[in-house]
Amino acid sequence: LPADIQRTAVQWAPVAAAIARQADIPREVPLVIWFKENSMRAENPDNCTGIVGAYDLVRSGQLPCFTPGPINDFEVVEQLTIGALEFKKRCPDVTYMTHDPELIKRCYFAYNAGVGAASRLDANDSAYVMNDFDAAHADMTYSDIELGTVQVTALGAWPAHLAFASLSVSQLEHEDLPPAIPFLDTSTRVYDGVMGLLLSLQAAVYEIPLTADTPLGLDPGRILNADCLGEAHDGLGRNRPDRNPVTESPILTQDVHGCSYNLPGIDIASKNQSALLQAPISGYLTTYTDQWYNTTIRIENSEWIVWLLHPRSYLVEEGEVVRGQAVGVMGAIGYATGPHVHFSVYDKLNKTFVDPGQFLP
Structure with a gap:
């Protein structure tokens, strides 16, 4: 991983772990999704899908366009939470304590290509998941509706997952930790708030009535x-x-x-x-x-x-x-x-x- 990616990962690791624990997914996942979808930049891309690649949520109308441009730390937390919830929705068998490589690979594949594709195809053949894991998975090709078929240069989700997992915890003592660290105290509130927002928007889109508390x-x-x-x-x-x-x-x-x-x-x-x-x-x-x-x-x-x-x-x-x-x-x-x-x-x-x-x- 490049030095700037490692630095960002170390700075955000405590927040990502708190979000992952709430969503009951492996602690590395929010960082990996951010890395894969937007190279860990705190800036929404021009395609409206945010830093976690929320393509389906935006295009289905469940979420509004993520306004292109720089975002603050709180918005990063919100989007990492959205990514974590979508990851868990697409792969409910995974938990915070999951270490099974094949299950985690399949989950990343489901996040990228959908549940149907992940159930039919082998995640080990996915460039999104496996690129540059080893010599046998170097320079893999990736097919996308918008991009067509391209040769992948970015590290796959699974080797990125392993790389983030191996980052030394001692690096957390580095003096330039970001303003994001105080969000640890409010991670549960952010998680519940984002979950409530997603459920309300989903109900509006599909005309599902949310029953009042009785x-x-x-x-x-x-x-x-x-x-x-x-x-x-x-x-x-x-x-x-x-x-x-x-x-x-x-x-x-x-x-x-x-x-x-x-x-x-x-x-x-x-x-x-x-x-x-x-x-x-x-x-x-x-x-x-x-x-x-x-x-x-x-x-x-x-x-x-x-x-x-x-x-x-x-x-x-x-x-x-x-x-x-x-x-x-x-x-x-x-x-x-x-x-x-x-x-x-x-x-x-x-x-x-x-x-x-x-x-x-």
């Missing part, structure tokens, strides 16, 4: 418009769901829905957008990402199965968990209009989905 307190006599639900059996108390999956300030944002995609349930949010999720039952836990890119926690015992959708991170590995155990962090990964959990319950004995509301304390 205190959780379901009317026992409420009428459910969900013909896919059945009656729940009484069962054993020790197996029965009896915990709200959201541990802090739960807010009902949408009552039972989801029959059309065979996972009916309710949506529960929280005033804390990073609230912990707990296991509503004891049982065997698995995690996966479904066809709509929703991250999913599934817990099953002899009588019940529960699903918790959209967590931004998992706190446990596959295996047995006990009721009330922390299993994840609430998020908005996949098809979601804001940080929440979609909570579904299946009765194995009666062989039907049931109203999750009847199990909430």
